[in-house]
Amino acid sequence: MENLVSQLEQWKNGVDQWIHRQPVEQLYVAAGVVFLTFVFFVLLRILKRTKPNTIVLAGLSGSGKTTLFYQLRDGSPHQGTVTSMEPNEGSFILHSELEKKKKINPVYVVDVPGHSRLRLKLDEYLPQTAGLVFVVDALDFLPNCRAAAEYLYDILTKTTIVKRKIPVLILCNKTDKVTAHTKDFIRKQLEKEIDKLRTSRTAISTADIANEHSLGTAGEPFVISQCVNKVTVAEASGLTGNISQVEHFIREYVRP
Ligand SMILES: Nc1nc2c(ncn2[C@@H]2O[C@H](COP(=O)(O)OP(=O)(O)O)[C@@H](O)[C@H]2O)c(=O)[nH]1
């Protein structure tokens, strides 16, 4: 035992002497390298954590956002729930991914109520948003076309959406019913309505043009491919669980 202690002491003295023999600059450099490596790993962690992982479900009331939220989380539509007045939100692994063996990153999904008073909530989530799903009722589409186009127009001209180029998926929901409109029809109608809105709204707000991001190409009829952010159209049925196209969109922007 004593032998061991004296051996350790000798070794410690050896190290001390060696350190004293080194030029002082070299020690500073070594300390600097250790410090920088530490800072690098801390930064890496922070960057990884703040990568946006929020998916926002927006759209008019009754389009099927809440049903879709439950379907994504639980694989069931939870029928019979009341009109949501508070945003439904939560971090989870998609139900369809549960049986996968490897570690999967969760998605933070927010179901923003369509009621116009509560839409302001949307802005709170946009800084962390990786993708926005705009749910459209493909069954009862025509009576709501104008209102849906207005909401979509507001979304597509939002500063955060434009600046951060947040991808938008226009999701034609309720396609389990044969009378549902096709996604091409819905896209064309929305483009037509937005084109009308574009003319009327830019006429009103030429004074504060700085706040409004003009949509599309001037002098051409509006089509969604003119948006600076990626805008795509897909179909789903939140009720029957036919949601693979939404899941694909989510995992394209929130890495599993
Ligand atoms: N046929 C059909 N009905 C749906 C679908 N998704 C939702 N619904 C119905 O549409 C109504 C509104 O759904 P909800 O999820 O509350 O819409 P929200 O207001 O956007 O949250 C409910 O009666 C749902 O049962 C769907 O994919 N197909």
Ligand SMILES: [Mg+2]
């Ligand atoms: Mg709802």
